[in-house]
Amino acid sequence: MTAVIVGAEPQSLHAPTVIQRPEHTIEIVSDAGEGAQKCGQIFGAVSAKMGNGVWTVEIIPAEIQPPPRTADGASGNRIRIGTNAITNWGDETNLVVAFNEQVLLGRHRLGALASDAIVLLENSWATNPNPETRAAWDKALAELSAQSYRIIEVPMEQQCLTVDENPRKGKNMFVLGMLAYIYNRSVERIEEQIAYAFRKKSQEVYDKNISLLRLGMEWAAANLDFRIEVPTNPPAEALVVMNGNEALGMGALASGMEFGAMYPITHATSVSHYLAEVFSKFGGILHQAEDEIAAVGSAIGASYSGKVAFTITSGPGFALKTEFIGLAVMTETPLVIIDVQRGGPSTGLPTKVEQSDLLAAMFAEPGDAPRVVIAPSTIEECFHAVVTARQIAETFRMVVMVLSDANLSTGVQPFPRPQLKKEWFAPELDLAPVKEGQRAYEWDDQMGTSTRVIPGQPGGMFTVTGLSHDERSKVAYGAGIHQHSTTMRSRKLAVLQQTLLRPTIHGDQDGDLLVVGWGSTKGAIEEGVDRARAEGLRASSVHLTFLSPLQPGLKEMFSKFKKVMTVEINYSDQVGDPFITEENRRRGQLAMLLRAQTLCDVDCWTRVPGEPLRPGFIHKAIRDAVAAAGARS
Numbered sequence: 001m002t003a004v005i006v007g008a009e010p011q012s013l014h015a016p017t018v019i020q021r022p023e024h025t026i027e028i029v030s031d032a033g034e035g036a037q038k039c040g041q042i043f044g045a046v047s048a049k050m051g052n053g054v055w056t057v058e059i060i061p062a063e064i065q066p067p068p069r070t071a072d073g074a075s076g077n078r079i080r081i082g083t084n085a086i087t088n089w090g091d092e093t094n095l096v097v098a099f100n101e102q103v104l105l106g107r108h109r110l111g112a113l114a115s116d117a118i119v120l121l122e123n124s125w126a127t128n129p130n131p132e133t134r135a136a137w138d139k140a141l142a143e144l145s146a147q148s149y150r151i152i153e154v155p156m157e158q159q160c161l162t163v164d165e166n167p168r169k170g171k172n173m174f175v176l177g178m179l180a181y182i183y184n185r186s187v188e189r190i191e192e193q194i195a196y197a198f199r200k201k202s203q204e205v206y207d208k209n210i211s212l213l214r215l216g217m218e219w220a221a222a223n224l225d226f227r228i229e230v231p232t233n234p235p236a237e238a239l240v241v242m243n244g245n246e247a248l249g250m251g252a253l254a255s256g257m258e259f260g261a262m263y264p265i266t267h268a269t270s271v272s273h274y275l276a277e278v279f280s281k282f283g284g285i286l287h288q289a290e291d292e293i294a295a296v297g298s299a300i301g302a303s304y305s306g307k308v309a310f311t312i313t314s315g316p317g318f319a320l321k322t323e324f325i326g327l328a329v330m331t332e333t334p335l336v337i338i339d340v341q342r343g344g345p346s347t348g349l350p351t352k353v354e355q356s357d358l359l360a361a362m363f364a365e366p367g368d369a370p371r372v373v374i375a376p377s378t379i380e381e382c383f384h385a386v387v388t389a390r391q392i393a394e395t396f397r398m399v400v401m402v403l404s405d406a407n408l409s410t411g412v413q414p415f416p417r418p419q420l421k422k423e424w425f426a427p428e429l430d431l432a433p434v435k436e437g438q439r440a441y442e443w444d445d446q447m448g449t450s451t452r453v454i455p456g457q458p459g460g461m462f463t464v465t466g467l468s469h470d471e472r473s474k475v476a477y478g479a480g481i482h483q484h485s486t487t488m489r490s491r492k493l494a495v496l497q498q499t500l501l502r503p504t505i506h507g508d509q510d511g512d513l514l515v516v517g518w519g520s521t522k523g524a525i526e527e528g529v530d531r532a533r534a535e536g537l538r539a540s541s542v543h544l545t546f547l548s549p550l551q552p553g554l555k556e557m558f559s560k561f562k563k564v565m566t567v568e569i570n571y572s573d574q575v576g577d578p579f580i581t582e583e584n585r586r587r588g589q590l591a592m593l594l595r596a597q598t599l600c601d602v603d604c605w606t607r608v609p610g611e612p613l614r615p616g617f618i619h620k621a622i623r624d625a626v627a628a629a630g631a632r633s
Contacts, residue, residue: 016224016225016226016227017225017226017227018226018227018228018229019226019227019229020228020229020230020231021094021228021229021230022082022083022084022230022231023053023081023082023083023086023090024081024082024094024095024183024228024230025078025079025080025081025089025090025092025093025094025095025114026078026079026080026081026095026096026179026183027040027059027077027078027093027096027097027107027112027113028040028043028076028077028079028096028097028172028175028179029059029074029075029076029096029097029099029103029104029106029107030074030075030076030098030099030100030103030171030172031066031068031069031073031075031099031100031103032061032063032064032065032066032073032075033065033075033168034099034168034169034171035169035171035172035173036075036076036077036099036172036175037058037060037075037077038172038197039172039173039175039176039179040056040058040076040077040078040079041056041077041197041412042176042190042194042197043077043079043176043180043185044056044077044079044081044412045193045241045412046186046189046193047079047081047185048239048241048412048413048414049189049239050185050186050189050232051232051233051234051235052082052083052086052230052232052233053081053082053083053085053086053233053414054079054080054082054086054241054412054413055079055080055086055087055088055089055090055411055413055523056077056078056079056080056089056243056411056412057077057078057089057407057411057612058076058077058410058411059074059075059076059077059078059107060075060351060352060410061073061074061075062349062350062351062352068100069100069102069133069136070102070103070106071102071103071105071106071109072106073102073103073106074103074106076103078112081183081230082230083230083231083233084233086413087378087523087524087527088524088527088613088615089407089524089612089614090614091615091616091617092111092114092115092117093107093112093113093114094114094116094117094118095117095118095119095120095182095228096113096117096118096119096120097119097121097154097175097178097179098119098120098121098122099122099156099171099175100122100125101121101125101136101137101140101141101144102136102140104119104121104140104144105140105143105144108143108147113147113149115147115148115149116148116150117149117150118149118150118152119149119150119152120152120154120175121151121152121153121154122154122155122156122157122171123153123154124156124157124158125137126138126153152224154219154223156171156174156175157171159174159215159219160174160212160215162215163208163211163212163215164208164212170212173194173210173213173216174212174213174215174216175216176190176213177212177213177214177216177217177218177219177220178216178217178219178220178224179216180213180216180217181220181227182220182224182226182227182228183227183228183229183230184227184229187213190213191210191213194209194213235414237416237417238416238417239414239415239416239417240414240417240418241412241413242379243270243379243408243409243410243411243412243413244376244379244382244404244407244408244409244410244411245267245268245270245271245274245340245382245404245408245409246270246271246274247379247380247382248271248312248338248340248382248383248385248386248404249271249272249274249275249278249279250383251382251383251384251385251386251387252275252284252310252386253275253278253279253282253284254383254386254387254424255308255387255389255390255391255425255426256390256424256426257284257307257308257309257310257336257390257426258284258285258307258309258426259284259285259287259298259299259302259303259307259309259310260272260275260284260285260286260287260299260309260310260311260312261286261287261288261289261294261295261296261298261302261309261310261311262286262287262288262295262311262312262313263289263290263291263292263295263317264288265292265313265314265316265317266314266342267314267340267342267351267405267406267409268312268313268317268338268339268340268409270409270410271312271338271340272288272312291320292313292316292317292318292320292321293321293323295311295321296311296321296335296337298311299311299335300324300327300328300331300333300335303334303335304331304333304455305455306429306454306455306456307426308334308335308336308390308393308394308426309335310336310337310338310386310389311335311336311337311338312337312338312340313337313338313339313340314340314341314342315339315341315342315344315348315357315360316344316346316347316348318357318360318361319360321337322364322365325337325364325365325369325371325399326365326366326367326369326466327466329369329370329398329399329489330369330465330467330468330469331464331465331466332397332398332441332450332452332489333397334390334394334396334397334398334400334452335393335399335400336386336389336390336393336401336402337399337401337402338401338402338404339357339361339401339402339403339404340404340405340406340408340409341353341354341356341357341403341404341405341519342354342405343356343608343610344356344357349610351406352406352610352611353405353406353407353520353569353610354405354406354569354570355403355405355518355520355568355569355570356569356570356571356589356608357403358375358518358547358570358589358590359589359592359593361373361401361403361547361548362547362548362593368486368489368490369399370398370489370490370493371398371399371400371401371548372389372392372393372398372399372400372401372493372496372546372548372549373400373401373403373546373547373548374388374389374400374402374403374545374546374547375403375404375518375519375545375547376402376403376408376519376545377517377518377519377520377521377523377545378408378415378520378522378523379408379411379412379413379415380413380415380416381545382402382404382408383418384418385402385404385545386402387424389401389402391424392496394452395449396449396492396495396496397449397452397492398492403519403547405519405520405569407520407612408519411520429454430454431454431456431457433458433459434453434458434459434460435459436459438453438459439472439473440453440460440462440471440472440473441469441470441471441472441473441485441488442471443471443484443485445488447491447492447495448487448488448490448491448492448494448495449492449495450471450488463475468481468482468485469481469485470485493548493549496549497546497549497550497552498552500546500551500552501551502553503542503543503544503545503551503553503554503557504542505540505541505542505557506526506529506540506541506542506543507529507533507539507540507541508538508540509540509560510560510561511538511539511560511561511562512537512538512539512562512563512626512629512630513538513539513540513561513562513563513565513625513626513629514540514541514542514557514558514560514561514563514564514565515528515539515540515541515565515566515622516541516542516543516564516565516567516590516594516602517541517542517543517566517568517590518543518545518547518568518590520612521567521568521569521612522543523615524612524613524614524615524618525541525543525567525613525615525618526543527615527618527619528567528615528616528617528618528619528621528622529541529622531615531616531619532619532622532623532626535623537622537626538626539626540561542557544590547590547593550593550594554594554597555598555599555600558594558600559600562629562630563603563625563626563628563629564594564601564602564603565591565603565604565625566588566590566591566594566602566604566605566606567604567605567606567618567621568590568591568604568605569606569607569608569609569612569613570588570589570606570608571586571588571606572585572586572588572591572604572605572606573585573586573587587602587603587604588604588605588606590604591603591604591606603625605618605621605625
């Protein structure tokens with residue numbers, strides 16, 4: 001079946017056909033700088049506020065400013081909306097709005113579009129004065145027309161020129177208007193969201209955007225013969241709508257931390273953008289350091305002075321911070337590090353998602369340097385993970401790492417409005433005189449903890465060094481002293497592990513396959529498991545939040561399944577590939593940890609596509625794994 005191509009002439013000669021769906025996935029794609037991401041952010045936020053479940057994923061090109069009209073240069077947003085909660089970006093796009101045929105071609109070649117997708121395509125390129133551009137249009141349309149897409153040509157530029165002499169800056173609001181008509185979005189809520197998005201702009205800019213919005217709605221009403229209805233489900237409780245980086249920043253506020261330091265790096269930078277606007281209102285200081293090393297050094301200094309401070313980065317920045325992190329471990333200075341993971345190694349995939357920093361987060365230090373590692377799996381957990389991280393860092397005088405990722409950082413999702421609790425905040429500093437004879441590292445032999453001495457406490461002066469030291473903080477190289485101090489720093493992880501809850505299994509408590517995940521893959525894994533279970537497969541899943549220390553009960557849990565398999569966005573070798581055997585195979589990072597910790601034969605299914613995992617791919621992997629487990633039993 002070939003594509004149906006509809007021109008720009010009016011189609012709505014009668015009432016449009018209303019297509020009812022429990023969920024729908026939309027993409028807006030353009031060249032970089034044309035505002036497709038902003039359009040998607042507003043549409044997603046409005047849909048969430050109206051009562052739809054929402055999950056958004058930004059489509060970001062690898063280059064800051066890629067060449068225009070290239071298949072690899074697509075920039076935009078995917079928005080999955082549903083009547084019920086949405087936990088991941090899904091499998092394929094049902095409706096796509098493309099600002100040119102080349103970015104559309106790029107998405108098509110990646111397999112992002114459903115076979116029957118509706119495509120709204122800017123058609124000015126068909127009559128462009130440049131013959132090469134017209135030829136590229138014809139060639140692309142020939143390839144796209146071989147599919148079953150319904151392609152509707154839209155004169156976006158022609159329409160926008162009636163409002164703005166630079167249509168490149170207005171198409172996104174025109175498109176937002178079309179989507180508002182198609183999905184029956186609240187105009188009032190959209191206008192409120194536009195006002196917020198452009199709050200630093202002039203009234204003239206706001207008015208022009210509203211004019212373009214209404215123009216898009218009017219054009220869609222006059223020319224489109226369909227509308228799509230995804231019923232809303234108004235929430236019973238107050239919700240907030242934000243992305244993961246905003247949630248991380250808000251968690252820093254809610255935790256009572258007062259100092260944060262960072263150096264700009266994708267995907268972490270927007271945490272500081274949010275905090276830069278609000279942190280000072282709550283007594284906080286946000287410091288942009290000259291580099292990543294200075295940022296973590298500043299945070300350690302601020303934390304040493306009595307408060308718990310934090311630093312925010314991504315993988316390459318974390319690599320630069322490692323020596324200072326070792327200092328924080330040795331001096332037992334509380335510190336929270338937020339790592340918004342991206343593809344690597346080196347600068348790797350600056351704008352793409354990956355979960356490849358787990359082993360670095362745990363082991364990237366000379367010597368033994370234990371630290372806590374927490375991985376939020378939802379936007380809501382991004383908020384609570386930072387609160388928990390501060391409490392643990394202060395209670396145990398430890399480094400706590402929060403591993404977010406690019407999928408969470410820009411994804412938008414509604415969740416219940418957090419109700420602030422007094423115990424979240426850092427307690428007031430105790431500056432009473434230090435008890436006579438108290439030592440700076442007077443470790444409790446059972447717990448490994450010691451009382452923190454704050455600079456300025458009378459009688460509390462001691463030397464701070466990154467060298468091995470005794471309980472008085474005196475540099476000491478004796479074998480017994482180093483053994484004891486290393487034991488005490490490690491003991492705290494065991495104590496913390498005893499306070500953790502056993503993770504909850506999604507599905508039955510026993511069966512043929514248990515899928516284990518961590519971080520932002522949770523929604524896609526559980527959807528894949530649910531599809532498998534609907535087919536009668538005996539599959540379940542469990543998602544880990546604490547990765548160092550691991551949550552309790554895992555070995556017993558694993559023993560009740562024929563096969564245990566991690567699903568991760570990092571690399572593993574595939575048995576059967578050239579030279580790869582079970583003996584030399586490199587496994588996924590969580591799989592390696594679980595095998596070492598539980599001595600169970602934990603398999604893995606991992607991919608590094610530079611995009612979030614799709615539930616359909618996970619579903620297929622579950623089928624294959626269950627079949628393999630059955631064959632061996």
